Amino acid sequence: MTEPVRLAKRLAEMLSCSRREAEQYIEGGWVTVDGVVVEEPQFRVSSQVIEVAKDASLLALTPVTLLLHKPAGHEADMSLATRSPDDRSGIRQLKKHLSAAELVTPLAIAASGLVVFSEDWRVQRKLREDAAVMEHEVIVEVSGDIKPGGLERLNRVDHGFTFNGVLLSPAKVSWQSEARLRFALKGERPGQVAYFCESVGLRVEGMKRIRIGRVPLGQLPVGQWRYLLPHERF
Numbered sequence: 447m448t449e450p451v452r453l454a455k456r457l458a459e460m461l462s463c464s465r466r467e468a469e470q471y472i473e474g475g476w477v478t479v480d481g482v483v484v485e486e487p488q489f490r491v492s493s494q495v496i497e498v499a500k501d502a503s504l505l506a507l508t509p510v511t512l513l514l515h516k517p518a519g520h521e522a523d524m525s526l527a528t529r530s531p532d533d534r535s536g537i538r539q540l541k542k543h544l545s546a547a548e549l550v551t552p553l554a555i556a557a558s559g560l561v562v563f564s565e566d567w568r569v570q571r572k573l574r575e576d577a578a579v580m581e582h583e584v585i586v587e588v589s590g591d592i593k594p595g596g597l598e599r600l601n602r603v604d605h606g607f608t609f610n611g612v613l614l615s616p617a618k619v620s621w622q623s624e625a626r627l628r629f630a631l632k633g634e635r636p637g638q639v640a641y642f643c644e645s646v647g648l649r650v651e652g653m654k655r656i657r658i659g660r661v662p663l664g665q666l667p668v669g670q671w672r673y674l675l676p677h678e679r680f
Contacts (some may be wrong), residue, residue, distance in 0.1 A: 450491060451491065452491075453491050453496070454487035457477060460496065471502055474503065477499075509566035510564070511547070512674070513666065515666045515669065516559060516560075517668050528671070530670040530672045537673045547565045548564060548565065548570060556653070558655075560657065560663040578632065578633040580632060580659045582629075583662075584629045584630075585622065586639055587653070589649050596646030596647060597620075597621070602616070609641050627643070639653060640653070661678050
């Protein structure tokens with residue numbers, strides 16, 4: 447029996463390359479062990495069949511951004527989500543995409559809708575630095591009777607609403623049905639929409655974020671995710 451060794455060490459010997467180059471091949475998802483992709487350089491192998499994809503590359507992996515349709519009642523967690531079969535990005539999925547991407551646009555646990563995970567520093571910076579001016583679109587299911595002039599006040603530039611000591615930016619609010627409001631607001635803070643509604647006599651029964659900046663949730667099913675496409679910009 448062959449003594450088990452790290453996959454990176456065995457691959458470096460096979461390819462006559464450096465240990466770091468071997469790790470890059472493995473982390474890039476280019477290496478299979480007995481036909482199964484292994485992305486962990488520390489994986490132990492002995493007599494298994496190790497193969498490297500013909501199109502394997504040592505070029506740095508392009509950082510990715512993921513869009514998740516978060517279910518209501520759950521935290522935004524990629525480990526519980528599945529990739530949408532309608533993803534048109536053509537990107538090879540790697541384990542690191544789900545484990546290394548950082549949550550950039552959190553949602554309250556009770557809310558559902560679009561959240562963004564990214565390992566791309568440019569996307570992270572854009573969403574954080576422009577958070578105060580980037581528009582979010584939210585559909586809110588409500589109950590109760592709105593106060594007279596409540597909708598007009600929500601739409602006023604000088605509405606006077608403060609939340610956690612901060613004067614809130616104006617919102618564009620309209621009825622979608624008898625029990626559904628559409629909010630388009632900039633600098634959206636967790637809990638802000640519920641506060642708006644309660645201030646005019648309404649109780650929030652459900653909330654769904656359907657757009658961040660110029661990127662919509664679209665037809666992405668609940669609990670599934672997809673990669674941000676190259677032409678999409680927040």
